[in-house]
Amino acid sequence: MDLAENDRISSRFPASHLMDNHVPSDAELLELARQFDQHALAQIYDTYSPGLYRYSMRRLSGQAVAEDCVAETFSRFLQALKDRRGPERFLQAFLYRIAHNWIVDHYRRDPGLQQELTEEHQDENANPEKDASQHVLQEHLRMAIKKLTPDQQQVIALKYLEGWENEDIAHSLKKPVGAVKSLQHRALASLEKILDREEVL
Amino acid sequence: MKNDEMDSKLKNAFNDLQNIPPRDPQVALRGKLIFLHKAAEYRQAVSRKANRRQNWVSSTISPLFQRKERFPVFNTLIAVVLAVVVLFGGSGATVAAAQGSLPDQVLYPVKTWSEDATLSLTGSVQTRMQYALDFSDRRVVEMTRLLAAGKLIPAGVVTRLQSELDLVLELVAGMNDTQAMQQLQIILQRADSQFQTMSTLMSGAPSSAGPLLLRAHARLQEQVQLATLGESDISGFRMQVRQRFQYRGGSGTSVPGTGNTPGGSGPINSTTMPGSGGNGKGYGPGMGQPTQIPGTNQITSTPCANQFTQMPGMSQLTGTPEANCTGTPMPYRTPGSGGGSGRMP
Numbered sequence: 401m402d403l404a405e406n407d408r409i410s411s412r413f414p415a416s417h418l419m420d421n422h423v424p425s426d427a428e429l430l431e432l433a434r435q436f437d438q439h440a441l442a443q444i445y446d447t448y449s450p451g452l453y454r455y456s457m458r459r460l461s462g463q464a465v466a467e468d469c470v471a472e473t474f475s476r477f478l479q480a481l482k483d484r485r486g487p488e489r490f491l492q493a494f495l496y497r498i499a500h501n502w503i504v505d506h507y508r509r510d511p512g513l514q515q516e517l518t519e520e521h522q523d524e525n526a527n528p529e530k531d532a533s534q535h536v537l538q539e540h541l542r543m544a545i546k547k548l549t550p551d552q553q554q555v556i557a558l559k560y561l562e563g564w565e566n567e568d569i570a571h572s573l574k575k576p577v578g579a580v581k582s583l584q585h586r587a588l589a590s591l592e593k594i595l596d597r598e599e600v601l
Numbered sequence: 602m603k604n605d606e607m608d609s610k611l612k613n614a615f616n617d618l619q620n621i622p623p624r625d626p627q628v629a630l631r632g633k634l635i636f637l638h639k640a641a642e643y644r645q646a647v648s649r650k651a652n653r654r655q656n657w658v659s660s661t662i663s664p665l666f667q668r669k670e671r672f673p674v675f676n677t678l679i680a681v682v683l684a685v686v687v688l689f690g691g692s693g694a695t696v697a698a699a700q701g702s703l704p705d706q707v708l709y710p711v712k713t714w715s716e717d718a719t720l721s722l723t724g725s726v727q728t729r730m731q732y733a734l735d736f737s738d739r740r741v742v743e744m745t746r747l748l749a750a751g752k753l754i755p756a757g758v759v760t761r762l763q764s765e766l767d768l769v770l771e772l773v774a775g776m777n778d779t780q781a782m783q784q785l786q787i788i789l790q791r792a793d794s795q796f797q798t799m800s801t802l803m804s805g806a807p808s809s810a811g812p813l814l815l816r817a818h819a820r821l822q823e824q825v826q827l828a829t830l831g832e833s834d835i836s837g838f839r840m841q842v843r844q845r846f847q848y849r850g851g852s853g854t855s856v857p858g859t860g861n862t863p864g865g866s867g868p869i870n871s872t873t874m875p876g877s878g879g880n881g882k883g884y885g886p887g888m889g890q891p892t893q894i895p896g897t898n899q900i901t902s903t904p905c906a907n908q909f910t911q912m913p914g915m916s917q918l919t920g921t922p923e924a925n926c927t928g929t930p931m932p933y934r935t936p937g938s939g940g941g942s943g944r945m946p
Contacts, residue, residue: 436644438637438794442801445633450624457621467628474636482643541614560615591611 426491434481445474448495451562455496458561459503459553461542469506473499493572496562500554500572507546544594551575552587559584630805631749637798638745645738681722703743704755713761720768730772730784734791737765741795744817748802754810759817766792766824767846774842778835785838789828796821 424432424443432440449470456466476498480486487494545553554573558564566584570577699708699715716736723729740762747754773784799818806814831838 435790436640437790438640439797441640442633442637442797445636449629449632453624453629454621458618463622463625463628467632471632471635474632475639478636478639478643482646537614538618541618560612561618588611595611 427489430487430489430491434484434486436478436481441478444477444491448492449474451492452495452499455557455562456499456503459542459545459557460506461539465506469499469502472502476502490571493568496558497554497572497574500550500557504550504553540595540598544591544598547594548587548590551583552590555580555583556587556591627805630801633801634745634749634805637801638742638749641738641742641745641798645735645742681724684722703746703750703752704758705747705752726772726776727780727784730769730788733765733768733772734788737762737769737795738791740765741798741817744814745798745802748806748810754813756813759813759820762817763820766820770824770827770842771846773831774839781831781835781838785828785831785835789825789832792821792824792828796825 424440429440429444433444452470452473453466456469457463460466460469473495477486477495480494545556548556551573555569558569558572559566564572566577566580570580573580573583575583699711702708702712716732716739719732720729720736723732740758743758744754747758769788773781773788776784796818799814799821803811803814803818827838827841830841
């Protein structure tokens with residue numbers, strides 16, 4: 401980006417703009433983020449990292465690995481901005497796509513990954529028996545989701561774990577809404593089959 | 602198993618998966634700092650690239666194809682380049698390796714020395730200002746990295762940041778109106794970003810780092826306010842900067858310190874230290890002289906004026922005491938003399 405372009409953008413969206421009560425749109429944030437504006441990037445991180453962390457935790461189950469996923473997602477986002485490959489719109493969809501790809505790669509690298517023991521499993525007030533069975537069920541469900549195709553995994557995770565609308569999922573997958581519905585239908589059928597076969601449910 | 606039963610059990614299983622333990626706020630903050638630090642590094646790389654594109658092509662390649670009268674400029678450039686090669690050629694790799702070093706590392710003095718040399722050897726005011734901005738970014742990145750690594754911030758880093766910010770102000774105040782207005786936008790944007798980073802750092806820093814961060818924070822806030830003032834009232838801005846350096850005995854050549862001591866960035870160079878009261882090579886007429894601009898008064902009783910406070914109901918800027926007190930009186934702008942920006946970060 402040359403200096404003239406920098407000036408043009410900063411005059412349109414001065415960084416101090418983010419300090420007042422104005423809530424910038426994704427497009428405004430992205431335009432500032434392309435200049436590596438710290439305000440905009442901090443706002444993007446604050447807005448999306450909690451959701452990305454939850455998403456990673458649900459799919460990966462370990463806190464450390466979920467943090468790795470979030471860190472790598474934002475790192476790849478910066479790299480994309482640097483290479484001018486970043487999104488024009490739909491920032492959320494873009495970030496979750498990166499996180500999803502990282503998770504798929506993560507499982508590919510080590511398919512036999514076991515969940516790490518975290519502190520939530522050592523809660524003294526909890527019912528260990530119930531917790532254990534719930535934990536086993538969650539792990540089975542995670543493993544079953546892992547056996548779906550990457551697109552199906554993404555649809556299931558975004559639809560049923562994150563509560564996204566089909567339109568948003570379509571942006572994340574870069575597919576039409578009809579294709580998302582079809583993926584969702586097939587994914588549920590596959591999940592039921594897998595879990596039924598393993599007599600989990 | 603029936604489909605309905607499967608659906609409800611699946612639904613329950615999905616619900617169970619939604620219960621996750623809360624995120625550790627310290628880990629989250631650390632992740633954010635690392636992200637912002639990386640972004641600052643990328644921004645430096647991008648701005649250097651843009652600078653190089655503009656200056657290399659316009660000042661080096663183009664003169665080759667211009668008329669003969671321009672060759673002296675080219676010759677000067679060649680001389681500078683040769684001098685740099687002779688001076689730094691042998692230790693070029695060390696200098697390059699030092700660029701990513703932190704104040705607690707052995708190569709850090711090389712880094713600060715190379716920055717000082719760059720500023721000294723750069724003739725163009727705009728390019729110097731760009732370098733000073735980049736170097737101030739570096740200081741913020743260094744503070745971020747030190748805190749992320751759980752290390753202490755040497756006071757020299759903050760001092761150096763302050764002197765770089767001062768240099769930026771001096772340089773822009775010496776430009777003509779059009780140039781100054783363009784550069785003020787860039788300064789404001791950078792100072793805004795640095796201010797934001799500093800605010801983030803302050804929220805998660807250990808108490809031992811508090812006073813230094815507060816100092817840097819206050820100085821950046823002042824930079825934002827001055828740049829904002831400059832955008833709306835360039836003469837007022839010039840007067841503020843002039844007053845600022847006049848009362849510090851500023852010379853207009855505030856090259857940051859050399860930082861020869863490992864573990865610290867070194868003090869600011871003596872060219873900007875108070876006491877001289879001289880004109881030096883400052884910008885514009887009247888540097889070092891008492892200045893009274895029509896429509897403005899000057900307060901001298903305020904012991905420290907590194908922060909401005911917007912007075913309710915009128916566009917005045919008054920000095921208030923704060924931690925980084927330099928004893929620099931700031932001018933008091935009477936109502937109707939142009940008005941402050943009213944924008945507070």
